[in-house]
Amino acid sequence: MAMSAIRDFSLPTPAQCSVMDDEARATVGIGTLMERAGWAVAREIRKQFRPCRVLVLCGPGNNGGDGYCAARHLERAGWPVSVAALAPPRPQSEAAAAASRFRGPHVPFTAESARRADLVVDAVFGAGLSRAPSSDVMEVLSASRMLVAVDMPSFIDGTTGEVLCDGSHDALSGDGPSRDGPSGDALPDYALPDYTLTVTFVRPKPGHVLPAGRRKCGTVVCADIGMPLSCLEAARPDIFLNAPGLWHVPAMSPEDHKYTRGVVSLCAGAVMPGATRLAAAGARASGAGLVRISAGENACAYRLGAPGLVIDDAPLATLLEDVRRKVWLCGPGLTGAEVEASLPLLLDAGRIVLADAGALGWAAGNPGRLAGVAVVTPHIGEFTRLFGAPGADRVCAARRAARELDAVVVLKGSVSIVAAPDGRVALNDHASPALATAGSGDTLAGVIGTMLAAGMPRWEAACAGVWIHGEAGRNAGDWPIAEDLDRCLGAARAEAIRRDAATVEPGAGGLACETQDLAVKRPA
Numbered sequence: 001m002a003m004s005a006i007r008d009f010s011l012p013t014p015a016q017c018s019v020m021d022d023e024a025r026a027t028v029g030i031g032t033l034m035e036r037a038g039w040a041v042a043r044e045i046r047k048q049f050r051p052c053r054v055l056v057l058c059g060p061g062n063n064g065g066d067g068y069c070a071a072r073h074l075e076r077a078g079w080p081v082s083v084a085a086l087a088p089p090r091p092q093s094e095a096a097a098a099a100s101r102f103r104g105p106h107v108p109f110t111a112e113s114a115r116r117a118d119l120v121v122d123a124v125f126g127a128g129l130s131r132a133p134s135s136d137v138m139e140v141l142s143a144s145r146m147l148v149a150v151d152m153p154s155f156i157d158g159t160t161g162e163v164l165c166d167g168s169h170d171a172l173s174g175d176g177p178s179r180d181g182p183s184g185d186a187l188p189d190y191a192l193p194d195y196t197l198t199v200t201f202v203r204p205k206p207g208h209v210l211p212a213g214r215r216k217c218g219t220v221v222c223a224d225i226g227m228p229l230s231c232l233e234a235a236r237p238d239i240f241l242n243a244p245g246l247w248h249v250p251a252m253s254p255e256d257h258k259y260t261r262g263v264v265s266l267c268a269g270a271v272m273p274g275a276t277r278l279a280a281a282g283a284r285a286s287g288a289g290l291v292r293i294s295a296g297e298n299a300c301a302y303r304l305g306a307p308g309l310v311i312d313d314a315p316l317a318t319l320l321e322d323v324r325r326k327v328w329l330c331g332p333g334l335t336g337a338e339v340e341a342s343l344p345l346l347l348d349a350g351r352i353v354l355a356d357a358g359a360l361g362w363a364a365g366n367p368g369r370l371a372g373v374a375v376v377t378p379h380i381g382e383f384t385r386l387f388g389a390p391g392a393d394r395v396c397a398a399r400r401a402a403r404e405l406d407a408v409v410v411l412k413g414s415v416s417i418v419a420a421p422d423g424r425v426a427l428n429d430h431a432s433p434a435l436a437t438a439g440s441g442d443t444l445a446g447v448i449g450t451m452l453a454a455g456m457p458r459w460e461a462a463c464a465g466v467w468i469h470g471e472a473g474r475n476a477g478d479w480p481i482a483e484d485l486d487r488c489l490g491a492a493r494a495e496a497i498r499r500d501a502a503t504v505e506p507g508a509g510g511l512a513c514e515t516q517d518l519a520v521k522r523p524a
């Protein structure tokens, strides 16, 4: 992966952060980084809140160390600050040194202490969170009126975004506190708190972007603490925030003709012409040079549609003689029998195939049937039927599926996961719940088809398609239907090209971050 992609888009996991820390130990030193991290937390708090009574909850590790430093900086700025330690830091550690430099008051680690504070800083656990925190910790956090997290809320898994708490996370991770867990188990006697602000360091982590972490974190600010880029690189991050610059969508060129822009072909069936037409419209609206529908004896049903579409009634084998028709979509609007009659022909002819909808159903329980396709785009139901339930770690499941199938897997959802067979993963939170409308997945298939037809490599094409589709969803107005996305897709592609060109130049200042549009922080 290019150094600039690592610098601008990587989302290192906690395990990778620990490699980064080991590298940093020998260069900058953990104590220095901790000091800067604490200072950054204090700076953000001073920026975003008026002076008030602050309680800093400190755990035994380096996350607690950051907390002691933040407490000292706030106190020095004249804020009334006290610290409550869950457990003392390990003797001789950097965190112990940081703790000894805080000379302000200590109070007990209790819900009562939290209730007395106007603002509670959670520096209990960060990247080192290894299991669900005890209910004592959760009760203190949930007694807080206003919460700021250091690095990560102390009950969010930084790798998966999952809520870890008292083994009942299945009931809680999706939608926050609920009294009605699926198994009817008694749930703990506290509500999961929401945070106003999370200050993280170096780069955001997957847990800041993935549900439910994303929802709990509040505004996420990523502070530059002077971590050398070489340390981040040594950690070999392989999860990235999906954004222009991670990939490059071709712009229009004066010499373009429709074949350089690319041809997208679709297989069409007899009973669900709408889905195929939506996918075709998505391909056209996102800039394909030519879109053709292979409809065989059903051609009449399609000829009444958009005049710019070419409808073919020749047998598929004949159409495949045209080598300019490299990219094919197979699945939207097709029954299993129709997939069976077309997909093997496409693959035998060596075409770049995106398999969606009907094709995924046809291969349910037998993903080997899709061997040879370039991209699959399942939603969670289709994914489960193909590969089995993904469990809490969807990134891991999508990556495993991509490797198994040797195809790019786009696991669609509120945060879509784009996994490549070589292990690269992009997380896309650039979207809108407005996309949760029937047919929007067909539109997405068309957009990815356009990116493939433009000559982009398949992972990059899928990432670009997902981002452009998300951008269109954000601009399609209130309660759009799938057709409304089309009029926003051209502008969305242009916006991707604009943002790519504006990506920070190397050397423009440390590790810049954008996360989930909640906060954009570039080092001053």
Ligand SMILES: NC(=O)C1=CN([C@@H]2O[C@H](COP(=O)(O)OP(=O)(O)OC[C@H]3O[C@@H](n4cnc5c(N)ncnc54)[C@H](O)[C@@H]3O)[C@@H](O)[C@H]2O)[C@@H](O)CC1
Residues within 6 Å of the ligand: 017, 020, 021, 030, 033, 034, 037, 059, 060, 061, 062, 063, 064, 065, 066, 124, 125, 126, 127, 128, 129, 130, 131, 132, 133, 134, 150, 151, 152, 201, 202, 227
């Ligand atoms: N990567 C970076 O850039 C930097 C990271 N720093 C901080 O270092 C943190 C990571 O520090 P550590 O690796 O020491 O880990 P943590 O401080 O997150 O936690 C580790 C400690 O908590 C205990 N623990 C974990 N889960 C527990 C649970 N559920 N119940 C009870 N005890 C539990 C562990 O046994 C260990 O003692 C980051 O989150 C960040 O705040 C900064 O200090 C400096 C730079």
Ligand SMILES: Nc1ncnc2c1ncn2[C@@H]1O[C@H](COP(=O)(O)OP(=O)(O)O)[C@@H](O)[C@H]1O
Residues within 6 Å of the ligand: 379, 412, 413, 414, 415, 416, 431, 432, 433, 434, 435, 436, 437, 438, 439, 440, 441, 442, 443, 444, 469
């Ligand atoms: N809450 C949400 N936030 C953002 N995007 C969403 C949300 N819900 C669905 N989407 C997106 O909408 C699209 C829906 O696709 P899909 O489930 O295949 O629908 P359909 O089969 O009806 O076309 C996917 O791209 C998905 O990522």
Ligand SMILES: [K+]
Residues within 6 Å of the ligand: 063, 122, 123, 124, 125, 126, 149, 150, 151, 152, 153, 154
């Ligand atoms: K924390």
